[in-house]
Amino acid sequence: MSTLIFGHKNPDTDTITAAITLAEFEKQDGNTDVEAVALGTPNAETKFALDFFKLNPLRVVKTVANETEHVDLVDHNEAQQSVDDRADVTIDKVIDHHRVANFQTEAPLYMRVEPLGSANSVIYKMFKEKGYTISPLIASLMASGLISDTLLLKSPTTTDQDRAMFADLQKIADVDLKDYGMKMLKAGTNLAARSDQDIIDGDAKSFTMGGKTVRIDQVNTVDLNDIYDRQDAIVAAMQAEKDAEGYDLFVVIATDIMNSNSTAFALGEKDKLEDAFGKKFDANDRLDLPGVVSRKKQVVPVLTDSFEK
């Protein structure tokens, strides 16, 4: 039985590439019986990255206990973002760069969480500490995860360690990472090709805040007007999903990756969001969030505070 390595539901580029790069780390570490898998199909940005490097999408699994007893998690730790039957297997390893919540084990494990720009940033450090080989392909995949999560090092989640890593990876990789990275990010912003449902669900994560269920989706664009033009349809889709799933608050954050600004739509306990940012929804029912690009660093902590105070 292979140890399965996977990231979060609604996989993004960092989650998919981190599963691949951690699997490579494990192999060099002597654990040859590992397989990188995914909890969903790649989004448009990730598909661009995989196609660029001529890689097939990872095998998609919905459950894991039917085929293994051991798993490694990358890029997440919260139960509701993970595989549904996680409680039925043993978590040997967690490599992540998010807050820790809704996570528990029966026995000691290897868990490494660092406040860096990407899960791949942590894996990169593990390679360096052990002196393992980073091939041009692995370097490019690590960079893809970092570029995706930090919007090409522009997000406030970017650390000096991330910038140093990016420079090092550029020396190894066979491609111009900045040029490739901008193309990869733009590939993820072709909203015309995406349904309303895909937009509100494509990068959504669930959180528990003060006992309430909060769903936060983020969608990247190069022009916020592409989102404004579809606001009514998007909000209608949000309402249907909120009714079906029973979220207490559903937020969709549209992020302008060129200008590093965001706008939020929300349904449910919108006052919590207003309280978190100290401002009100405007006449168009939009909450303007200048300078906000990081859900993890700029939204989740203040919103958690707002729910728990």
Next chain:
Amino acid sequence: MSTLIFGHKNPDTDTITAAITLAEFEKQDGNTDVEAVALGTPNAETKFALDFFKLNPLRVVKTVANETEHVDLVDHNEAQQSVDDRADVTIDKVIDHHRVANFQTEAPLYMRVEPLGSANSVIYKMFKEKGYTISPLIASLMASGLISDTLLLKSPTTTDQDRAMFADLQKIADVDLKDYGMKMLKAGTNLAARSDQDIIDGDAKSFTMGGKTVRIDQVNTVDLNDIYDRQDAIVAAMQAEKDAEGYDLFVVIATDIMNSNSTAFALGEKDKLEDAFGKKFDANDRLDLPGVVSRKKQVVPVLTDSFEK
């Protein structure tokens, strides 16, 4: 405001020394404004270690939010084992070697948990990875934590990494670590000098298992008869504390550190303990646990299973 670094309640030698060695790591890492503190006074074994190296006990704190906004945790992560007002401060760092449970943050942090013999084993790796200096004193303190938690490398929690670390620390330290270690362990087994209450509480930790509150204490001895002779008084003290605190199960494990065996006394849901080990309490109301020396590895996982199935 200094960042406070501390281990768990009812501090043991690994918890106290890990706070000191992590503080040294932080200073070499450029974070000079840190202070190692403790959530209680040193036990007899730890006092022996501190006296041996002419160190004063750490300052004891009952709360932290009154003096700082930032803390680093060593050797624990579960809320009920930590400082009471932990929710009021930001956890910047966790260095541990236990299971992860009852732990959550609002924002990303640095969390490093490894299945090694001691918290100091993880800190040792951090020093080595960064190339920081391990002085003879710091080496001796790291070894003290490892010796305490692994009963001089005899516990099944001992890994190859721990053994290699011990050999490396012996090259740095000014003392014969095996000889010193045996003396330190024996200093912790002078039960004649300890009250019944101190024996049942000295190394006790609380756990949540299947929604129930489980209290597990461990006491080291060089002769189990020293415990058997006081069984009635010890069980009476357990009963009083169980009534006062409302534990669903209270277990005291007495461990013979010379022969690597244990015996348990218990009150409350004793059937869960019997189920966990597949055997019954004997006519003297003792559960014989041959080969069991590690609460973490040999008791908590099977008992959790027993409560949660």
